[in-house]
Amino acid sequence: MEQETKTNVGDLRISEAVIVKMANYAIAEVAGVDSLAVRKSVFKKKAAPIQVHLMGDVVEITAYIIVKYGCRATTVAEQVQQTVKDQVQTMTGIAVSKVNVVVAGIAFEKK
Numbered sequence: 123m124e125q126e127t128k129t130n131v132g133d134l135r136i137s138e139a140v141i142v143k144m145a146n147y148a149i150a151e152v153a154g155v156d157s158l159a160v161r162k163s164v165f166k167k168k169a170a171p172i173q174v175h176l177m178g179d180v181v182e183i184t185a186y187i188i189v190k191y192g193c194r195a196t197t198v199a200e201q202v203q204q205t206v207k208d209q210v211q212t213m214t215g216i217a218v219s220k221v222n223v224v225v226a227g228i229a230f231e232k233k
Contacts, residue, residue: 136214138174145172145183148209152201154193159186159226177219181210184222191230199223 149155149172158171173184183206189195203221210218 136216138176141174141176141181141183141210141214141216142170142172144210144213145174145185145206148206149185149187149202152198152205154190154198155202156188156190156229159188159224161186161226176216180217180219182220182222183210183218184224186224186226188227188229189225191228195225195228199225 146158149158161169161171171186175182175184185202185206187199187202189198202223206221207218210216
């Protein structure tokens, strides 16, 4: 699915894949995030750690993350929500209605 906007010069389209990439970079900037979570789907295939749902001119994003040990999970998740929302809205002009964050695990330091 793509977000489509009409301009004076023609059509402008932004695909979900581009929004996923933007969200990925935004998440990487947040302190306390170790990585994105590798998930399994019902059919035992890898499922995407970032899901994007475009509904008209609004987008909803869901991200599955691994938090570093010693970091407060709720604080990290809130920072992910705000950073993803701000960066996607700034870079695309598309309104972000929700950023759902699922803390799927904790990464412990390896000794």
